[in-house]
Amino acid sequence: MKTLNTNICKLHDIDMAATMDYVFDNSNKNQYEYIVTPNIDHLARLVDAESATKYKMLYDKAALCICDSRILKKLIKAKYSQDMSVVPGSDLTANLFNDERLIAKRVLIFGGENSVYEEFKTQYNLPDMHHINPSMGFINKPDEVSKLVDKVKQIRPDIIFLAVGSPRQEEFAFKLTSELKHGVALCIGASILFLTGDEKRAPKIMQKLSLEWLHRMFSDTRLFKRYLSNARSLVRIYRAL
Numbered sequence: 001m002k003t004l005n006t007n008i009c010k011l012h013d014i015d016m017a018a019t020m021d022y023v024f025d026n027s028n029k030n031q032y033e034y035i036v037t038p039n040i041d042h043l044a045r046l047v048d049a050e051s052a053t054k055y056k057m058l059y060d061k062a063a064l065c066i067c068d069s070r071i072l073k074k075l076i077k078a079k080y081s082q083d084m085s086v087v088p089g090s091d092l093t094a095n096l097f098n099d100e101r102l103i104a105k106r107v108l109i110f111g112g113e114n115s116v117y118e119e120f121k122t123q124y125n126l127p128d129m130h131h132i133n134p135s136m137g138f139i140n141k142p143d144e145v146s147k148l149v150d151k152v153k154q155i156r157p158d159i160i161f162l163a164v165g166s167p168r169q170e171e172f173a174f175k176l177t178s179e180l181k182h183g184v185a186l187c188i189g190a191s192i193l194f195l196t197g198d199e200k201r202a203p204k205i206m207q208k209l210s211l212e213w214l215h216r217m218f219s220d221t222r223l224f225k226r227y228l229s230n231a232r233s234l235v236r237i238y239r240a241l
Helices: 016-026 040-046 052-062 070-080 089-097 100-104 113-122 140-153 170-179 191-196 205-209 210-221 221-232 236-241
Strands: 001-004 010-013 034-035 107-110 131-134 159-162 183-189
Touching: 016 034, 016 089, 016 113, 016 183, 034 170, 040 052, 040 070, 040 236, 052 170, 070 236, 089 140, 089 183, 089 191, 107 140, 113 191, 131 140, 159 170, 170 183
Parallel strands: 034 183, 107 131, 107 159, 159 183
Antiparallel strands: 001 010
16 A cells, blocks of 8 residues: 655555555454545645645544545646546445444444334344444534543444544544554445435435535535635645645
């Protein structure tokens, strides 16, 4: 596995199969690690002067920092003449839940409404799966964060799927580093909603053309402003890489 040290964050060049093996193998060890999958939305935050200092450390401390974006792959190719593997977080999550190795693991889904979790359980009825649903804005409530950390410690999961959106999930993943001695956490955003069908992925052709963001933008108009802002950040991201 090669590491590309860009001026924004490190990126590990690792494919889907190797990433899955890494998750399962390291979930057996007596150490805690977390995995992040930055895309253009993440990098726009990391090149913003007001937020870069706060969030950069979250990516630096991750055990794996994997390219989630085909657009980012193209920027890296143009800047460094390097072909970077793309491991979309949504695909990684789906593949992990469809892998029989997960049956032997204690799994925690952190985030998502109870109704979504109940629906998810009907699809993936794992023998040792748990769920915690934090309140809106929990990451800014120190008392709740402390209680949530205690709940996670009591469960002692092998694999944690953090599904509370970025940057909250990366912040919470980092907070767990000083508290857990075991397990692998993955920051997965809305991946659970894709698996239950509550949200739809873009058609494969749009994914291959690096247009999944366009599909999501028009599927959920609340995302329009964010994706427009991200598009405007592309030149700044390229220069900063």
